Amino acid sequence: MDHAADAHRTDLMTITRFVLNEQSKYPESRGDFTILLSHIVLGCKFVCSSVNKAGLAKLIGLAGETNIQGEEQKKLDVLSNEVFIKALVSSGRTRILVSEEDENAIFVEPSKRGRYCVVFDPLDGSSNIDCGVSIGTIFGIYMVKDDHEPTLDDVLQPGKQMVAAGYCMYGSSCTLVLSTGNGVNGFTLDPSLGEFILTHPDIKIPKKGKIYSVNEGNAKNWDGPTAKFVEKCKFPTDGSSSKSLRYIGSMVADVHRTLLYGGVFMYPTDKKSPTGKLRVLYEVFPMSFLIEKAGGQAFTGKQRALDLVPTKIHERSPVFLGSHDDIEEIKALYAAEGKKE
Numbered sequence: 001m002d003h004a005a006d007a008h009r010t011d012l013m014t015i016t017r018f019v020l021n022e023q024s025k026y027p028e029s030r031g032d033f034t035i036l037l038s039h040i041v042l043g044c045k046f047v048c049s050s051v052n053k054a055g056l057a058k059l060i061g062l063a064g065e066t067n068i069q070g071e072e073q074k075k076l077d078v079l080s081n082e083v084f085i086k087a088l089v090s091s092g093r094t095r096i097l098v099s100e101e102d103e104n105a106i107f108v109e110p111s112k113r114g115r116y117c118v119v120f121d122p123l124d125g126s127s128n129i130d131c132g133v134s135i136g137t138i139f140g141i142y143m144v145k146d147d148h149e150p151t152l153d154d155v156l157q158p159g160k161q162m163v164a165a166g167y168c169m170y171g172s173s174c175t176l177v178l179s180t181g182n183g184v185n186g187f188t189l190d191p192s193l194g195e196f197i198l199t200h201p202d203i204k205i206p207k208k209g210k211i212y213s214v215n216e217g218n219a220k221n222w223d224g225p226t227a228k229f230v231e232k233c234k235f236p237t238d239g240s241s242s243k244s245l246r247y248i249g250s251m252v253a254d255v256h257r258t259l260l261y262g263g264v265f266m267y268p269t270d271k272k273s274p275t276g277k278l279r280v281l282y283e284v285f286p287m288s289f290l291i292e293k294a295g296g297q298a299f300t301g302k303q304r305a306l307d308l309v310p311t312k313i314h315e316r317s318p319v320f321l322g323s324h325d326d327i328e329e330i331k332a333l334y335a336a337e338g339k340k341e
Contacts, residue, residue, distance in 0.1 A: 013198035015041055015176065015187045022180055032093045033164070033180075036116055036141070039091035041196060043084045044137055044168035044176055047123065048189060050079055051170040054129055076129060077101060080122035080137065088118055095150045098313045100124075100282055105313055107150055116163075117142040117155045119282040119313075124167075125250030134171030136252030140286035141165065155313065159285030159306035167286065169252045177203070177256065179293040184259070200260075205296040208325040209262025212243045213254045221270035225301070225333035232329070251278065255287045255321070259294055264322035264330070268301065276300075276318035280310045284319045297327035301334055 019037050023029045054076055081101040088094045089106075093114030097106040100121040108114075120139040128135055141164040144154050166178035174189035176196050186200025212233045219227065233243040243263065248254050251265075258265045267278050278284050288298030288305040298305035298321035305319055320330045 012193075012195070015178070015196040015198070018185065018187075018198055019180075022182075032114060032116070033141075036088075036091050036093040036114070036118075037164075037178075039087045039093075040084075040118075040139060040166075041176065043080075043087040044174070045189065045194065046083050046087075047076075047080045047137060048168070048170050048174040050076060050083075051129070051135065077123045077126050084120060084122045084137070094118055095144055096152075096155050098155055098281055100279060100314075103314075105152060105155065113150075115144050117144060117150075119155060119285070121279070121282045124252050124283065125248075128248075128250050133248060133250055134169050134253035134256075135250055136167050136169040136256075138167045138252060138282055138286050139165065140282060140289065152313065155281065156310050158309050159280075159288055162285060162289050165286035165289040167252050167255070167290070169256050171253065175199075175256070177259070177290060179290050181293065184290055184294040203259060203294050205259055205291060205294040206262030206323055207295075209258070209264065209323040210241075210243055211246050211258070211261060211263030212326075213245070213247050213258060213263065213265040214267070215247060215249070216245070218270045218272065221272055222268060223270070223301075223337075225330065225337050226266070226268040228333050229330050251283060251287070255291070258322045259291065259296075262323040262326075264320060264326040266320040266322075266330075267318060268320070269318040273316070276316045278316060278319055280308055280315045280317045281313055284308070284317050288319065288321055291321045295324065296322055297324050299327050299331055299334075 019034050023031060023034050081099055085097060088097055089108055089112055092112050094108050094116050095113050096117040098119040118139060118141055122137055123135060124138050125135040140162045142155060142157055142161060143163045164180045166176060168176045176187045178185055184203040185198060186203055187196035188199040190197050236242060254265050269276050284305055291298050298319060300308060301318050308317060320327055
């Protein structure tokens with residue numbers, strides 16, 4: 001990459017321009033989706049700015065309340081949640097919002113109602129704020145086809161019905177990765193312009209990776225196929241070199257690395273979390289959507305992750321996502337286990 005040349009580039013592809021270009025491919029488009037995305041982008045910029053100032057602004061300590069998942073909430077979680085809810089409702093394009101921080105879904109009042117449902121985790125990995133590890137916002141978007149009175153069924157749909165998904169990672173730089181169903185693109189916030197610039201066009205995950213990412217502290221509670229796969233990563237029997245272990249513990253950061261470098265990220269079921277730990281609607285689905293659109297696969301141990309039909313908004317699921325060939329290996333191990341039973 002020629003950084004000197006880049007510094008003088010004047011033809012910058014901003015995220016707004018990119019989305020407008022995509023919109024122009026659909027003559028029937030009314031621009032609603034573009035407006036919704038611009039509000040999500042604004043929320044990401046606000047949270048990015050708050051995360052950068054968190055230590056100075058004393059936003060880091062616990063807010064003293066506990067969220068629906070039983071996790072103690074940090075001030076930044078509360079702030080990020082409020083920012084995204086206000087940004088999404090004020091867009092006038094949303095119908096139902098599901099946030100990791102709120103027990104119940106938010107039904108937008110009729111005067112501000114649109115045709116999109118947004119599911120999101122406003123600040124994933126927030127327990128890492130104090131030590132400066134990357135954290136992020138994850139979101140997925142569904143479209144409601146007709147004008148019926150909104151119900152939870154509008155969001156309790158399989159992930160394959162999403163029209164878009166993405167995440168914004170707040171780390172050494174602020175990176176927004178987005179798919180509107182046609183490829184995956186990465187944008188980086190240029191602080192001097194206050195704009196997200198296209199820096200990772202058409203991301204494709206490598207077919208096979210050299211990295212595996214899992215919390216090995218849970219190894220004693222894993223099922224057979226997970227244990228076998230990790231053993232194979234460390235002690236391959238086919239003469240290939242071992243895979244490297246990389247686990248940050250912040251889903252956005254771990255998935256971002258997996259997307260760019262390949263390999264596999266997994267959060268399997270175990271004896272402590274028999275239904276898995278990650279939430280289906282706003283963690284498993286958006287990340288699986290992005291990985292698939294980049295040429296990878298996402299699997300639950302039983303089925304394709306995006307085929308899951310959630311029955312509750314905070315439902316959990318195991319997930320294995322990443323490079324195509326690595327996930328094929330995991331699927332084969334689960335299939336062999338199934339034959340034994």
